[in-house]
Each structure stands twice: as C-alpha cells, then as structure tokens.
Amino acid sequence: MRKILPIFIIPILASCSTLQSIETAEVSEVLTADLARADGSWAGVATISQRRDGVFLILSAQAPAAGTYGMHLHAVGKCEAPDFASAGPHWNPDMKQHGRENPTGAHDGDLPNANAGADLKITLKYKLTDITLSGPTGLMDADGGALVIHEKADDYKTDPSGNSGKRILCGVFKSGNRS
Ligand SMILES: [Cu+2]
Ligand SMILES: [Zn+2]
Structure with a gap:
C-alpha cells in the first residue's frame, strides 16, 4: 500500500523554459538534476514531474557529438x-534483468535511447x-537516484547495462524546481 504523498504546489517561473508546458496546479512533485560531464562542466538539466496525468521526464542536454546515447535512472x-x-x-527495485526488449526485463531505470542531432542538443519528454x-x-x-547518459546506444537486451559503454553525463536528482 503506497503512502499518500502530501501535495506541494510548486511555483513555476515563466523563465524556466523546460517547464513552461506544465501547469502549476497539476504538478505535485518535481525532481531536478543538473547533468555534469566527466570534467565537471555543466551539460544540461533533467526534471521528473509527478503530474495528475502521469510522471514525466524532461531532458535538455548537450551531447559530445551527434548520435544515439543510452540513458538510465x-x-x-x-x-x-570522471567515471560516475x-x-x-x-535503478532496479524489482530485481529484473536489463533491457526494454529483454523477456526477463526490464529495470525500472531503463529508458529509451536519447538522440542528438547536428546541433548536439538532446531534447526529450x-x-x-x-x-x-x-x-x-x-x-x-x-541513497537517492541519478540520471546517467552513456557514450553508446543501449541495445535494450544485454544484461546488465545494454552495452552502452562509459558513463559520460551524470546528474543527481534533488527535490524541487531548480529555477
Ligand atoms: Cu546507465
Ligand atoms: Zn537496465
């Protein structure tokens, strides 16, 4: 039986572009993670918002090159x-195997691959x-949770991490809206 969470009304600043589309009254919980590269530089931000219509991940980050990148909680x-x-x-509270296409998967933290175009931007909801x-x-x-982006695409099958290679971006989720 899940506990009922207290409802927090999160003020959304109009200047925070990643959250502009989320109406204040619909959001009951927000987690925010600033993503860092291996050299410590800032590479973007991820938010997870608990809304009446579901839980949404919104990501805006800069990739090192155009391509497809594995991404997990x-x-x-x-x-x-540098290795994160x-x-x-x-994140695997149900003790399953890795992979969105693995018959004995998947981890709760397994997310779809992220794409960056020629502008190097990863933008997804x-x-x-x-x-x-x-x-x-x-x-x-x-012990909290983090968003990690890897150097290669996740093959969605291979346990435990989809052959996605090194961890290149990492961000720790914190309660609240960073703006
Ligand atoms: Cu990962
Ligand atoms: Zn996994």
Whole structure:
C-alpha cells in the first residue's frame, strides 16, 4: 500500500523554459538534476514531474557529438567524476534483468535511447510508467537516484547495462524546481 504523498504546489517561473508546458496546479512533485560531464562542466538539466496525468521526464542536454546515447535512472544519487561509477547500477527495485526488449526485463531505470542531432542538443519528454518516486522502493530512497547518459546506444537486451559503454553525463536528482 503506497503512502499518500502530501501535495506541494510548486511555483513555476515563466523563465524556466523546460517547464513552461506544465501547469502549476497539476504538478505535485518535481525532481531536478543538473547533468555534469566527466570534467565537471555543466551539460544540461533533467526534471521528473509527478503530474495528475502521469510522471514525466524532461531532458535538455548537450551531447559530445551527434548520435544515439543510452540513458538510465541509476540507483545511487552520487555522481563522482570522471567515471560516475558512484551512481551504482540501474535503478532496479524489482530485481529484473536489463533491457526494454529483454523477456526477463526490464529495470525500472531503463529508458529509451536519447538522440542528438547536428546541433548536439538532446531534447526529450518521456512518460515514465510504473515509477515510484518516494518511499523505500522509490527512486528517491535513502541513497537517492541519478540520471546517467552513456557514450553508446543501449541495445535494450544485454544484461546488465545494454552495452552502452562509459558513463559520460551524470546528474543527481534533488527535490524541487531548480529555477
Ligand atoms: Cu546507465
Ligand atoms: Zn537496465
């Protein structure tokens, strides 16, 4: 039985472009993660918003090159450069195997690959299903959670990480709207 979360009304500043489309009254919880590169420089921001119509991930980040990149929620809210191993494995409260196309998968943290075009921008909005943000089995459990983007595309099958290679961007989720 899930606990009922208190409803927080999050003020949304008109200047925060990534959240402009979210109406204030619909948002009950927001998590924000600033993404860093291995050299510590800032590379973008991710938000997860709990709304009446679902939980949405919104990402705006800069990739190192045009291409397709594996992307996951990782189990630990710690991003220590340069390898970001501190973020732990994929968030997997149900103890499944990796992969959106794996018959014995998937991890709750397995997300679709992110694409960057010639402008190097990754811009996406994705509805997260079967996700719990708070509580002992939620993403924001005692050790928190992180968003990690990898150097290669996730093949959606290979356990435990889809052959997606090194971790190139990492951000720790924090409660609240960063703006
Ligand atoms: Cu990952
Ligand atoms: Zn996974």
